[in-house]
Amino acid sequence: MRLVWYECSKIFMNRIIWIIFGIFILINLYNLWVTAPIIGKSHPQYDYKQGREAIYRKVEGPITNESIRFVLDGWDATYSEITSSMSELEKLSDRYYTKTANGDWNVYDELKEEMQRQFEYNESIEQIREYAQENLEYLKGSAPSFESRRNQRILEIYGERHIQSFYDLAGFTAYLSYDFSSLLLILLTLLGVVPLFSSEWECGMAPLLSSSRFGQGHTDRNKQIAALIYITFMAVFFFLMDFSHFFFIEKLSGGSNPLYSISEFRYTPFTCTIWQYMLILWGMKLLGLYVIGFIFLLLSSFFRETYPAFILGVGLIIIFM
Numbered sequence: 001m002r003l004v005w006y007e008c009s010k011i012f013m014n015r016i017i018w019i020i021f022g023i024f025i026l027i028n029l030y031n032l033w034v035t036a037p038i039i040g041k042s043h044p045q046y047d048y049k050q051g052r053e054a055i056y057r058k059v060e061g062p063i064t065n066e067s068i069r070f071v072l073d074g075w076d077a078t079y080s081e082i083t084s085s086m087s088e089l090e091k092l093s094d095r096y097y098t099k100t101a102n103g104d105w106n107v108y109d110e111l112k113e114e115m116q117r118q119f120e121y122n123e124s125i126e127q128i129r130e131y132a133q134e135n136l137e138y139l140k141g142s143a144p145s146f147e148s149r150r151n152q153r154i155l156e157i158y159g160e161r162h163i164q165s166f167y168d169l170a171g172f173t174a175y176l177s178y179d180f181s182s183l184l185l186i187l188l189t190l191l192g193v194v195p196l197f198s199s200e201w202e203c204g205m206a207p208l209l210s211s212s213r214f215g216q217g218h219t220d221r222n223k224q225i226a227a228l229i230y231i232t233f234m235a236v237f238f239f240l241m242d243f244s245h246f247f248f249i250e251k252l253s254g255g256s257n258p259l260y261s262i263s264e265f266r267y268t269p270f271t272c273t274i275w276q277y278m279l280i281l282w283g284m285k286l287l288g289l290y291v292i293g294f295i296f297l298l299l300s301s302f303f304r305e306t307y308p309a310f311i312l313g314v315g316l317i318i319i320f321m
Helices: 002-012 015-035 046-059 065-083 101-139 146-158 170-176 180-193 195-202 206-210 215-249 274-302 306-320
Strands: none
Touching (some): 002 215, 015 215, 046 101, 170 215, 180 274, 180 306, 195 215, 215 274, 274 306
8 A cells, every 4th residue: 555655646746747737727717717607796797697596596496387377477577568668678677686677588588488398398208108108009919129129118218207397407507518627637647647657667767666576567556546546636626626616606406307307418318317417427537537547557658758658648639539
């Protein structure tokens, strides 16, 4: 274990890694701010954002006739306001959640469309179930076939689907589509992992380590474990950084809803909740970084100098991007 920590110290004591790490934090913060900007009281969109959150809170939770009526009544009232020849669309008033009639109408219209989408989704899923059931009835008695298995699988995946609760999922949609930090993690993995083997040849330690009583295999294993620890630390930091920003800025809510309630995932085969999918996503990203890290380790073992391995690693990143 002591040798593992020694290999870890060689990575974490590298000043260049911490300088690049700090620069990447600033770059990621800027990119997060561009993707999900912080809207303070001086921001021109502040009243609209606060009003939108207030209206959404009125209808969050189980979909009921009262919540539907609230949206439809609000849409009708604000629509008549903004179409009136006497109305002043941008006049500020405390009568409205967003301070303007036009702002409230935009939010109600957004809500109306989203509720309509969920209602139509439930109807379309019901049609898919009925179609699959009819096909199974028609194929009953015949030998098992691809069609029968396919329709049975459709019933297993879509049989119980039904969106029953409404939440503002725009924050989750933005978070799940944010992947800029993944590129930064790959670059940090390259920077920390590539020198593990090649630097030993550069300083003349490789032949000495090979002749030690632990042997080359034991040393290689320690380096691999140290690489995993380094990758895990960097990944967890950026995962939490991204999530914290979206959680506090976008006010993530509705994570207990099924994943298919997000428009972009409406026909996904996953039947998990949004929170569960996020954990799966983190796990898959971390596993992917482990694989990439071991590819970089392999490159490092092929070269007796760090720069050729590093340049080849950068080239591989560019090619696969």
